[in-house]
Amino acid sequence: MINYIQQFKEFVRSNATGGNLLVVCILAALIMANSGISSTYNAALQYQLGAFTVTSWINDGLMAIFFLLVGLEIKDEALNGELSNIRAATLPIFAAVGGMLIPALLYYLVTRGTPDAGGWGIPMATDIAFVVAIINVIKKKVPLSLQVFIKALAIVDDLGAIIVIAIFYSAGLHSTYLLLAGVTFTIQLLLNRFGVRHLWAYLVPGIFLWYFVHHSGIHATVAGVLTAMTIPYKVKANYSPLKKLIHLLENPVNYFIIPVFALANSNINFAEGLKNGNHISGLSAGILLGLVLGKPVGITLFSWLAVKMRLSQLGHRVKWVQVWGIGQLAGIGFTMSIFITLLSFGDAEIQNQAKFTILIASSLAAFTGYMILNKIRTKT
Template sequence: MPGTSTRPAPRLFNRSSWPEARRIADILRKETIGGALLLAAALAALVWANSPWAQTYQDLRAIEVGPAALHLNLDLATWAADGLLAIFFFVAGLELKREFVAGDLRDPWRAAVPVAAAFGGVVVPALVYLAIAGPAGAGQGWAIPTATDIAFALAVLAVIGRSLPDALRTFLLTLAVVDDLIAIVVIAVFYTAHLAVLPLLAALVPLAVFGVLVQRGVRSWWLLLPSALATWGLVHASGVHATVAGVLLALTVPVLARGKRNGPARAGLAEHFEHRFRPLSAGVAVPVFAFFSAGVALGGLSGLTGTLTEPVAAGVVAGLLVGKPLGILAATWLVARFTRATLAEGLAWIDLLGLAVLAGIGFTVSLLIGDLAFGADSAAQVKVAVLAGSVAAALLATVILRLRARVHRRVHEEESADSDADGVPDVYQSS
């Protein structure tokens, strides 16, 4: 009818902005190295734990260090899980806050898709696990297959998905970060056996001090580190998993800084801290945790097969390999269905299927939740299942994404060649 305007249907995974595309490419380059170190550390632990010197590996994990007076005389394996992974979650918190405050996902429409997919990728694998392992006895392991390993998944994506559209790579990165933040909430709520309220309340004091300092633009480590360590120590003493402190600290860091009154927005400390701590997280914290967590005796081929047929192990593998992609695809389809959105030009649902399968790599956080659910000494079959499910997801995702690599590579090369002297592809300047 005359005088009426038809609003175009929304598109899923429209092209990211050029700054966002450059940022994602930079993260992928760093995570490629971190992912390789993670795999090397996990392989070294597996080889050592299945060698004639396996007992020395267990003895190394059990070495206790730290001040006993502060109840921090922890073994090395616990230091890796509670201490080093706090750095990992600090970086994840920074990334998520930056994405929603200053990144492309400050647009609610762009944010809705990965957030919905992340929740779908948590609920469905948990249900798949419970359907196989059963709610009684082994039910406490329901959260094991719900997490996506950022370093491992992005390392695989960096190798096989270099030509993948930037919007899809941003989708996987954001999904993995939201997924890990959901995981840390799950850990805090469902895997806190004994809660000491006073230390938890006391942790708010150094957390507030840290927040005031970073809001004022303080970067000096000798001013920030004491309050950060105090926050971590008090959260650890409260019975809540200490990695929660990493997220809480990250959420206090400003993403944007402003100059004088009404001045333009400038990058805040979040970007600075992310550049400083991402190499430490990807290159040290996660690989060291993988080394102390992945060492499990496989018992040969027959022992491996027998372990994977156990209900708990089968539930974990099915949750990662089937539940995770099914939940992500279902949630994304529902968003498209209720908003009448269509995929961006050049994309097909098989592209999303490949990313959804890749999200089934649940290495780092899945191992952590497995230890919390069943205890470090009795979670051998969980570790085997996480390793098997993650490797299978990586291989299957490689096959799926390779099927589309030629199409995306041709488009990527054409767009890269079509650029001005400033090096920015014209397609970004015109969008």
């Protein structure tokens, strides 16, 4: 008798399952956005649920949980894994800096002197959710050190993008909420310092932290990363709060949060993006150059310089061509790039043009990065 329950468990555990589900959700969203139900689809995403829209709950709420999980995994590797070596831990930071500066520079050089120049922050961002999903699909072909590298790089990149948003694109920071967020984070740190090991003691304040950060003018997902920093790691009686929380969050994030995120953020209308030949403008060229070329050049160049200057070291069994492949994947700007687009331009036509270009650039980056990493054999 066929054990269907066991087969289902193996299907869920498969690294490719989450990635396949993500692709299905992206295609479904694109189909709905370019069909007769597009208005209903958009209305559903903008439906008000309490204080926020459905899209806001997904991008600011559910994605904070995603950032919590990634932050926990980074902390796990930093304390007892691939990032426990300080020179290995600094490499993603240098790479992320290059992956932000070079794309922004290329965009600015293409658009300088035009009204589109203000969108220089668009190609700086990396969509960590999609990058991690692709890495999960080819997990067996990518060394662990490279998997950790891209997750750490994407977090630093997104945090950098959030700082850029806060300084250059924000309407202003709210000091009262910033202070309340700081106090809440301090309480979480003190709980860790005094040896409190109950997860609820960190997650309940984490909800308040999310609320305060959200209202402070800083992107709410930062609360997930901050909370992850405070979760205790130490193993006692075969129990680690950090590892327990990672285990609890993996399936909900991979099989619910990321797919829902894709459904909510892939609603790009092709007709609007192609209207009046706008797809060949300086804005589009700047985004394409920044994401498809600037990202891999910046990440690879700054990583190479950091290694050559002995400030960092390349991960175990990692080839430089794989670093380039990771740089290509980092060109998947998607949601964060679209978010910066909405902050940069008030004109709906320009927004649609930029969103369409971001979709093309992110697709090219995803395909190229996947092909490179899927074909290259790691060092033995």
